[in-house]
Amino acid sequence: MTxxxxxxxxxxxxxxxxxxxxxxxxxxxxKPQTAELIRQTAAKLGYRPNQLARxxxxxxxxxxxFISEEVATTPYAGGIILGAQDAASAYGYVLxxxxxxxxxxxxxxxAALMRYGVDGFLYSKMSNRITDVPHSLTDYxxxxxxxxxxxxxxxSVEPDEFxxxxxxxxxxxxxxxxxxxxxxxxxxLIAQSRRLHGYQAALSDAGMPIDDALHVDVLxxxxxxxAVSKLFDEQQPDGFFCFNDARAWYVYECAARRGLTxxxxxxVVGVDNHRVFAETxxxxxxxxxxxxxxxxxxxxxxxxxxIEGHDVDTSVWxxxxxxxxxxxxxxxxxxxxxxxxxxxxxx
Amino acid sequence: MTxxxxxxxxxxxxxxxxxxxxxxxxxxxxKPQTAELIRQTAAKLGYRPNQLARxxxxxxxxxxxFISEEVATTPYAGGIILGAQDAASAYGYVLxxxxxxxxxxxxxxxAALMRYGVDGFLYSKMSNRITDVPHSLTDYxxxxxxxxxxxxxxxSVEPDEFxxxxxxxxxxxxxxxxxxxxxxxxxxLIAQSRRLHGYQAALSDAGMPIDDALHVDVLxxxxxxxAVSKLFDEQQPDGFFCFNDARAWYVYECAARRGLTxxxxxxVVGVDNHRVFAETxxxxxxxxxxxxxxxxxxxxxxxxxxIEGHDVDTSVWxxxxxxxxxxxxxxxxxxxxxxxxxxxxxx
DNA sequence: TTGTAGGCGTTATCAA
DNA sequence: TTGATAACGCCTACAA
Numbered sequence: 001m002t003x004x005x006x007x008x009x010x011x012x013x014x015x016x017x018x019x020x021x022x023x024x025x026x027x028x029x030x031k032p033q034t035a036e037l038i039r040q041t042a043a044k045l046g047y048r049p050n051q052l053a054r055x056x057x058x059x060x061x062x063x064x065x066f067i068s069e070e071v072a073t074t075p076y077a078g079g080i081i082l083g084a085q086d087a088a089s090a091y092g093y094v095l096x097x098x099x100x101x102x103x104x105x106x107x108x109x110x111a112a113l114m115r116y117g118v119d120g121f122l123y124s125k126m127s128n129r130i131t132d133v134p135h136s137l138t139d140y141x142x143x144x145x146x147x148x149x150x151x152x153x154x155x156s157v158e159p160d161e162f163x164x165x166x167x168x169x170x171x172x173x174x175x176x177x178x179x180x181x182x183x184x185x186x187x188x189l190i191a192q193s194r195r196l197h198g199y200q201a202a203l204s205d206a207g208m209p210i211d212d213a214l215h216v217d218v219l220x221x222x223x224x225x226x227a228v229s230k231l232f233d234e235q236q237p238d239g240f241f242c243f244n245d246a247r248a249w250y251v252y253e254c255a256a257r258r259g260l261t262x263x264x265x266x267x268v269v270g271v272d273n274h275r276v277f278a279e280t281x282x283x284x285x286x287x288x289x290x291x292x293x294x295x296x297x298x299x300x301x302x303x304x305x306x307i308e309g310h311d312v313d314t315s316v317w318x319x320x321x322x323x324x325x326x327x328x329x330x331x332x333x334x335x336x337x338x339x340x341x342x343x344x345x346x347x
Numbered sequence: 348m349t350x351x352x353x354x355x356x357x358x359x360x361x362x363x364x365x366x367x368x369x370x371x372x373x374x375x376x377x378k379p380q381t382a383e384l385i386r387q388t389a390a391k392l393g394y395r396p397n398q399l400a401r402x403x404x405x406x407x408x409x410x411x412x413f414i415s416e417e418v419a420t421t422p423y424a425g426g427i428i429l430g431a432q433d434a435a436s437a438y439g440y441v442l443x444x445x446x447x448x449x450x451x452x453x454x455x456x457x458a459a460l461m462r463y464g465v466d467g468f469l470y471s472k473m474s475n476r477i478t479d480v481p482h483s484l485t486d487y488x489x490x491x492x493x494x495x496x497x498x499x500x501x502x503s504v505e506p507d508e509f510x511x512x513x514x515x516x517x518x519x520x521x522x523x524x525x526x527x528x529x530x531x532x533x534x535x536l537i538a539q540s541r542r543l544h545g546y547q548a549a550l551s552d553a554g555m556p557i558d559d560a561l562h563v564d565v566l567x568x569x570x571x572x573x574a575v576s577k578l579f580d581e582q583q584p585d586g587f588f589c590f591n592d593a594r595a596w597y598v599y600e601c602a603a604r605r606g607l608t609x610x611x612x613x614x615v616v617g618v619d620n621h622r623v624f625a626e627t628x629x630x631x632x633x634x635x636x637x638x639x640x641x642x643x644x645x646x647x648x649x650x651x652x653x654i655e656g657h658d659v660d661t662s663v664w665x666x667x668x669x670x671x672x673x674x675x676x677x678x679x680x681x682x683x684x685x686x687x688x689x690x691x692x693x694x
Numbered sequence: 695t696t697g698t699a700g701g702c703g704t705t706a707t708c709a710a
Numbered sequence: 711t712t713g714a715t716a717a718c719g720c721c722t723a724c725a726a
Contacts, residue, residue, distance in 0.1 A: 003703055015704080056397075059718075061399070366722080
């Protein structure tokens, strides 16, 4: 491995000069001639700075700790990780991931990351919940992703659930549906109530009545199927907004049993949580994507901005995701996430 | 942050002694008394060794590079990551993850990991394919996970697809099915042909005929649904082994349209790729899990054994996954993965 | 059995 | 403009 000393020796200069030049701090310190020479010999030797040595000296590692609950059990962890990774990579950072799925030893895992000297942490749940941040993290730069800090001390990036409910319902309205049902989730998730509000708001804005009989919350399996069956028979909706695609499946099952075809006799929009419908059906028709990638991306951006001490104007951010690569998602990218921060709480 | 020098000063000894004791190399070198004193003061001060400094000296980082294609697009990446992580953590390693999903700059990402000095790489696809390992990795300890090295130079951990097909079919046979269909995948995946062989072997072993009319390979959407419909009407199978749960969905849809109920009129076993049926239906009945966690786990174990220069008896491994935490998967853990290695190629 | 000193590859301070 | 030189925290001959 070629070191800085090698470059210095061959270029006939000192380590100090090499360091200055290769870090772009040579303005007015090193003669442009020698600087150029140094750059060339470095390139010729294929010199790559040793991050460890640099980190030991600067006590900055450019590593981010990515802590996630539930990577293993939810399909979309990858989206968040990828988003975080892209942002990190763009700024010269790298991700040290740790999953605390089943582990009792969360604290130990965190301690391990700290020994490696990560510059900050991304703390991610896999569905937005009120969260207590582990105490040991509170001394570090920290951003929550798809989770809400109970103490409101740390910024978080969360899905805009209201908009998800609103846009999904709007799409059914635009498709001409007259009796639009909401098949929600019985668990008290943040997403559940906000999507419901979005659903109701969309109906209101379109001048349509809000009928509680068209709204059922279900869990899984048999009881869920029966509840949806009842909804079918008693209310005969022509449009269904489903909390997720697991719930959408019940609608498909009920429709099939009644000889109805989705996309012709009834319309269904479900929030895509499992990808199954993306593969089996025409995705244009039925799914709304959660902004997992975006949350990871913006979470990492925010974290890095904290680490590097930049002052970020969070008021225009991340509503305007300019640096984001274009989304070729099955639906227009109207669903975004939002940043909750001390500087810009909008709720 | 408390350093080794601090511990030495307070214990009234030298750094050297502290280092020896804290690394367990004090046998016959340090008086047990002083060793104990050192351990206590270290504990009292909450001393945590600085990995960076250690790595700089030893040129071993105890970091593993985890490279994955398709984390974002397949639901089960998390399982592999988690398995790798558990194994890594058990041996004092940590995972530096990089996903190359959409990126053209794979080489750059790898270069980044190398600058951080990872000790080796886990190279993972998200479904077993013949793979060319990036050239820059070939100088490192390397293990492939859910992928097969075309050059056969590096070990890999792969699902035992034959067994998956065999066991799934066996379950349908045991459930009393007489006409068992295979709904496969038209793409030329390794899994496809091996599962088919497993399906056929199970039928043979049970003395049942192999009828090609009961075997259809499909892709997605409309055509797939029509092909399965045809299978229903022309062959009237009473059991279905499905390549994955996306394909199982077509069977459910067709059954519902014919007034048939899965679990009563027909039986379905699908390989679980999307989790949707795990949530919507009785998982005992219908799904076979792929050993993602196990592949990650054993891949990391193998990699670490290479890095540390242990000589591993791969002939009993990983068929006997003793160190694995008990699997409380919905089905008995009869489906394992297998290690392909120079020392023990069984095919 | 213990301590001293050198070095891992950087960056940063200060003279020259 | 440059180049010694001293850290950063740890490991490890080697000397005492």
